[in-house]
Amino acid sequence: MYTVYGSVNTRALRVLWALEEMQQFYQYIPCAPQSELARSLNITGKVPVLVDGDAAISDSVAIMTYLADKHGMLTHPAGSLARAKQDAMTFWLIDEFETPLWLAAKHSFILPPERRVPEIKPVLRWEFAQAVEVLARWLGDKPYLTGDQMTIVDMLAAHCGAWATVAKFPIENTQLASWMTKLRSRAAFTRALANDLPG
Numbered sequence: 001m002y003t004v005y006g007s008v009n010t011r012a013l014r015v016l017w018a019l020e021e022m023q024q025f026y027q028y029i030p031c032a033p034q035s036e037l038a039r040s041l042n043i044t045g046k047v048p049v050l051v052d053g054d055a056a057i058s059d060s061v062a063i064m065t066y067l068a069d070k071h072g073m074l075t076h077p078a079g080s081l082a083r084a085k086q087d088a089m090t091f092w093l094i095d096e097f098e099t100p101l102w103l104a105a106k107h108s109f110i111l112p113p114e115r116r117v118p119e120i121k122p123v124l125r126w127e128f129a130q131a132v133e134v135l136a137r138w139l140g141d142k143p144y145l146t147g148d149q150m151t152i153v154d155m156l157a158a159h160c161g162a163w164a165t166v167a168k169f170p171i172e173n174t175q176l177a178s179w180m181t182k183l184r185s186r187a188a189f190t191r192a193l194a195n196d197l198p199g
């Protein structure tokens, strides 16, 4: 049985979504970043954390990759060329698509107020818009980023798309935006989100 620590308004949502897609049993424990609990599980105090047996694994992408490899789902096999391309896309998404969103969050509400530089935000919006266009070209007319098969890289992109909406970073490419919305309309995503509903 897996245990996920975090909350659906953090990158933990990616992990919950992956577990739902893979139809794995898990326990969900709400855990705020930098709480005592988060620090006891992860030296950085960040969430999400996945506990599997005696091991606590940090980093949403590391966790998704671990689960995908372990269950042989939502990934191309490790060691294949298709996987190398999937991984290249994953790292690009983190570098270029997620980073402007993360920096905007840092300079809005995460860094100590005296360290925030609000003037950076227009540059981050511009960088994000560039990345949107690259991602749209990468997707092209394919059903998924790596071809016909949905993988964790599609989920990562769609999760960042939801984050962008909340952060008011527009995804002006309508084809890409509707592709992301379709991914997020999957039943597994809805079930993952429901983890934080009352009752």
Ligand SMILES: N[C@@H](CCC(=O)N[C@@H](CS)C(=O)NCC(=O)O)C(=O)O
Binding pocket: 009, 010, 011, 012, 033, 034, 045, 046, 047, 048, 058, 059, 060, 061
């Ligand atoms: N690369 C990590 C980033 C984790 C991360 O920064 N999580 C945020 C919540 S989404 C957090 O814990 N922030 C608190 C902090 O940075 O101190 C991942 O993908 O899990």
